[in-house]
Amino acid sequence: MSNTDPAASALSVWIALESPTHHAPGVNGMMDLVAKEVEGLPIAVERLPGRDGLGDSVILRAGLDNGEKAVSVMSHLDTVHPVGTSAKDLPVRIEGDRLYGPGVYDMKGGAWLALQAFKDVAKAGSAKRPMIFLFTPDEEIGSPTTRSVIEEIGRQSAAVLVTEPAREGGRIVTARKGVGRFDVRLEGRPAHSGSRHADGRSAIREAAHQILAIEGMTDYARGITTSVALIGGGTAANVIPQHAWFSVDVRVTTLADGQMMENRILGLAPRDPDVKITVTGGMNRPPYEKSSTVAELFETARGVAAKVGFDLQDCPMTGGGSDGNFTAALGVPTLDGLGIDGNGAHTLEEYALISSIAPRRALIKGLLETV
Template sequence: MSTIDPSLSALSVWLALESPTHHAPGVNGMMDLVAAEVEGLPIAVERIPGRDGLGDALILRAGPNNGEKAVAVMSHLDTVHPVGTSAKDLPVRIEGDRLYGPGVYDMKGGAWLALQAFKDVAKAGAAKRPMVFLFTPDEEIGSPTTRSVIEDIGRLSTAVLVTEPAREGGKIVTARKGVGRFDVRIEGRPSHSGSRHADGRSAIREAAHQILAIEGITDYARGITTSVALMGGGTAANVIPQHAWFSVDLRVTNLADGAAMESLILGLKPRDPDVKISVSGGMNRPPYEKSPEVAGLFETARGIAAGIGFDLKDCPMTGGGSDGNFTAALGVPTLDGLGIDGDGAHTLNEHALISSIAPRRALIKGLLEAI
């Protein structure tokens, strides 16, 4: 830690405390750090106990209690990097303008700088309406335990600001594809692969046909993509496989395509009538489209950024999902990608640009004061 600039020491502590989603002690340690930062400030803290083996969620509230809808900020404190990454493969360090560390780009850097902005506005009493800041423990696995909390806060908010990382050169996100996740299970008929080959019905053979069909659904012109990235099956090298399984990742640009593709995948039929297929899952995150209200909120952000001294731009609809999908689908104006700039999310090259911290913090502060 001696290589870290003292001005970045607080954020460096966040990075050093590793918090992969399924490591509840690490995630809860992150929630402890946030709670400690606001102690003694005019900020109320609500902690929601975790469930299903996952960490807690934390809600901060500040600003006037004037009956207005709130402006909400949302960040997740879980990462994808396993415990031990910072000790070996991705040590916390500075190289020029780059700050390296597990989750610095996705998204501890954005969560940290947004918290500083939230504190600044709360201490100054500069908000026009109530402010809410939600920290979640499970975004990287689809927010299974916090979606209802996210949506409840969204319904009571006039706008939602999500601190996922910035895109190419500091662009923010105003639209995201919807995400579907499915698990396919196949049951064939086992037999000895030498003496009774013809009696068997291979689950893996069926899986191969189904995987090719599912991957063939991809239609770049319509913005539909399907991917099979996990699979398994079989019993032994000399047994016609009775079982096979694979997962499906689906991305769509609109609700209609999401419903159609969900129905198609859930309705998969076996090529071999002697094989059984079962499919579970569905749309995990609805599409987040750039509505006129989102566009209006973006123009507000552009004006604030211009006053700070930079030209804020947004990017085309991105394929990755976030908690912003949930609030945008409710019709709540949502800006995403407001976090730190950098690159290498989910890789061992993950880094943030130190020079982006001050302007991004000022942008969120300006939004909290202006909305």
């Protein structure tokens, strides 16, 4: 690598270990790296075995044991890129200030720099309260096995710091939309498409009607979006399709709209009474709203950033969800997007800005010492 920045070199080791969510060996390898980083430090390590074929979680604890609520950091170590991406489409490399690689921006860069800050504070003994750092294996698929752990730690916390990537220009996140995920399955009646066409009841035709209705539920003025991005069905080219399926993604800005949209999607009724519709799923992540306590925590972060030497800003409510949605919905002051700056999340052009590592690390260190 042309850049000899020690932070970039150390982070590159994390990036080179590919860890897509459903590749448990890779995710567990990342958890091993975390545990190895804190060996010999005044940091307690707890490892929670994975389940449902997913990887483990790691919880680090340090700071004062004074009965106060903790300041907690949350990072996920799973990525969306399949194994082999770094060998072919997105090699780990440095070009100027950019460090490229699978998951470097979302969110291994943020996890790595936050761990360095956590270690700094643990070694210095400079925290005012207990510190907790949770590393999870399944955020990219909605945190199905770790939501209860996230919420349990959230309830123990005075503040939660989430190291999802920074937004444009280093902005952090103080509000996110809620996320709903649904699966719709349709069963019609098969028939030969030539000789017995009238006897058939097409599941795909019904799916088309339903998809148009669902897409029509988008209401930009209210911040509600609906999309169908996965679809399948049919048996053969000359058979009226008996089966079809599609997935639905819903984003909302309020809890009330989340409940309303969940009821609408779960209540889908067929246009053709001879086709059966089965809908499963629901609101996966509640909305994360910028409450007064979140705003107060943001002002604290702005003060820390000013001492570091930069002007910290936040961005308008973003459409993507994170584990911060869970803690914010519990009323716990939550800041998100505290991770590395860069761009290209979930793409083959994903990169992080090396120059953002030091100031973001200092920001998290200051928050761990201040909150």
